[in-house]
Amino acid sequence: MLATALLVLSQTAMPSQTLVVTGENPAVELANCIERKCPAEQEIELSLRVSVEDFADGRYRNARATRQRSIRRNEDQVSRLPRQVSSLHATLATAAEHKGDTGLWLESFRKNVTILREYIGEIHPETLAQKLALADNLLKQHQFGSADSHCESVQFDAIQSGLLQLATAALFRRAWLSFMQNKDTEARQLAIEQSPWSTVIVRQSKWRQYSP
The missing domain is CATH 1.25.40.10 (Tetratricopeptide repeat domain)
Incomplete structure (x- = not known):
């Protein structure tokens, strides 16, 4: 059950770049x-x-x-x-x-x-998103310690900058990394921690929807 929940949480969308070509x-x-x-x-x-x-x-x-x-x-x-x-x-x-x-x-x-x-910039959203992508690449190489370190850094910087979606994405990854290393207690704690952030994100999204 925990594995399924964490897998869903880890699949958070990140900013991407689209190249439009002609010729x-x-x-x-x-x-x-x-x-x-x-x-x-x-x-x-x-x-x-x-x-x-x-x-x-x-x-x-x-x-x-x-x-x-x-x-x-x-x-x-x-x-x-x-x-x-x-x-x-x-x-x-x-x-x-x-x-x-x-x-x-x-x-x-x-x-x-x-x-x-x-x-x-160190805490620019583009930089933080790419740091998360780097963490994903490190995870593929089973470099769990380095991957978690990058995610923790992104989580801290994103929280300080009010970038709640990136902070949550980093936290999801940390929970999944803990589960991958059989650290079930730590994984559960990290998964629980994400709940308040998700609530704040939803509230902010609704506020933006009705803001001029």
Whole structure:
């Protein structure tokens, strides 16, 4: 019963980014863009488009190489385009995961979080959401201690910033991690702790619904 409840609680939605693409041949567009030394914003977007197509078609090696080359080309743009560069690292992590390259997978995701922390802010919602995603990746590698540490950090920062949904998401994960380690008493306590937060979230959502 506890396992089922915690599994449901752990599946809390997190903010996501959607890339809308246009054009018929992004690989050619990217090559032309690089040749004419187009703006970094355009080159990164095209690199992501090409790698997304490669990834969707199962060409994981190509998708990984495209992202790595774009990262090298735009290392000096991170302070100006932190979100775009961090996205390259995050998507590189996804490609590395599908190729079974655990080292590159976790390294890329940590780099993604590091960039957001340094240039977007330690307690910015985007940063905290990506820290939770990193915790999920660590969980897949059975690095329970590191995963819980990240979740606890997100929980604390989110509470201090009034980001109740992120705080609850972190708490859900901590409860699930405790259960995974056969710490049933701790898991139950964490699951109980989330109830007041859920109540507050519901109340705030209703207030926002009727606010001008």
